[in-house]
Amino acid sequence: DIQMTQSPSSLSASVGDRVTITCRASQGIRNDLRWYQQKPGKAPKRLIYAASSLQSGVPSRFSGSGSGTEFTLTISSLQPEDFATYYCLQHNSYPRTFGQGTKVEIK
């Protein structure tokens, strides 16, 4: 099974900050990686697919990069509505695996 190691597990940031979240895969997964945002009590919402493609309707302050084993989600200027938990998901092989999540909190 492919393990996805996501870091950090939580972070505190202020509105306007640049935020970076990393996912490392235990083996190469090409660009078969998605990023999700989840708010309390809600289903996840996809932000990025194919490691770096922005989902339609998602603000351009979100971006993804990486390929192989190392991936990054960047929020260029954190907005109040971005305080949430973020997850990566590999869909290169079964079982699909999520990262452990990164909770972005208000500083």
Place this chain on the structure above:
Amino acid sequence: EVQLVESGGGLVQPGGSLRLSCAASGFTFSSYGMNWVRQAPGKGLEWVAKIKQDGSEKYYVDSVKGRFTISRDNAKNSLYLQMNSLRAEDTAVYYCAGLHNDYWGQGTLVTVSS
């Protein structure tokens, strides 16, 4: 409008069974693989199972193999998860999800407790 509506969750004793259902509408259900994803209280997301469009292939996370069965009825636009030999660690909100298109239900809570 795409809708995925789960049902069938509830309280069950350890060792018991439950069958979750997911009713799909607003898209061509038979054209897409479908998944179950769960989230234990206060924890992260865990992918549970996937079934291909025609039901010919099914995949599971190791922790549910032999206990859970995913199935679908394309004529009824419905997805199912039969859960047997339930354990306390299966307690979670279970989401029906079309991950390819980012379609998600609202989730149904399964609580395994005596």
